[in-house]
Amino acid sequence: MRVVPLFRNDPSDYSCVSYWLLGENNHASDRNTLLDTGSAHPDNLSFMLREMALWPKGIGKRAVEQIILTHAHFDHTGGLPGLDGLLGPITYAWLPSGQQHRPVQDGQAVTVGDQPGILLHTPGHSEDSICLFLPETGTLFSGDTLYRITDHLGSYPQAYVNSLERLAELNIKTIYPGHGHPIAQGAVGFIRTCLDNVHHSLIHG
Numbered sequence: 203m204r205v206v207p208l209f210r211n212d213p214s215d216y217s218c219v220s221y222w223l224l225g226e227n228n229h230a231s232d233r234n235t236l237l238d239t240g241s242a243h244p245d246n247l248s249f250m251l252r253e254m255a256l257w258p259k260g261i262g263k264r265a266v267e268q269i270i271l272t273h274a275h276f277d278h279t280g281g282l283p284g285l286d287g288l289l290g291p292i293t294y295a296w297l298p299s300g301q302q303h304r305p306v307q308d309g310q311a312v313t314v315g316d317q318p319g320i321l322l323h324t325p326g327h328s329e330d331s332i333c334l335f336l337p338e339t340g341t342l343f344s345g346d347t348l349y350r351i352t353d354h355l356g357s358y359p360q361a362y363v364n365s366l367e368r369l370a371e372l373n374i375k376t377i378y379p380g381h382g383h384p385i386a387q388g389a390v391g392f393i394r395t396c397l398d399n400v401h402h403s404l405i406h407g
Contacts, residue, residue: 206224222250233315235269266291268293269300270295275346286300308323319334319336322369337373342389
């Protein structure tokens with residue numbers, strides 16, 4: 203599978219990294235997928251479309267057939283109306299989103315690119331947070347569920363602890379986070395270090 207990060211580096215615009223997921227050989231059965239849509243900044247949509255024009259997508263296939271939203275915060279969902287209007291994708295999200303919304307259930311199977319994936323409900327950063335896990339390659343698209351936690355000074359809901367504990371049990375080899383660079387080495391160790399620091403912090407709820 204091809205993973206294409208889409209991020210317009212503009213200090214004036216707070217936006218996530220979106221990930222465009224394509225099959226390796228552009229088969230008809232592949233599902234061209236966009237994970238998160240970035241902010242509503244007017245330059246983001248044209249940037250995405252220019253980048254997508256550079257890649258083969260499969261004969262007769264739309265650049266984006268489906269969207270997966272990791273949660274409903276503005277920096278992850280702002281580009282959805284523009285993409286809806288141009289491409290009409292199905293949108294998988296925990297909360298109602300998009301013109302062709304498909305509600306997500308924890309553990310739901312979904313094909314992305316040319317790989318089977320699993321949608322995991324991982325509340326904590328937000329109640330509607332989900333991650334996409336690809337078991338064949340050990341790839342996790344974590345949205346904002348994972349970020350570097352290096353001390354014991356924070357306060358976290360019990361739901362977030364539960365989500366980290368769940369992710370720490372998976373055979374994860376690569377993490378594509380909602381902000382920052384991919385973690386391609388020591389992914390499980392990264393999660394367990396964050397979890398250990400959270401365990402030693404204030405837990406509520």
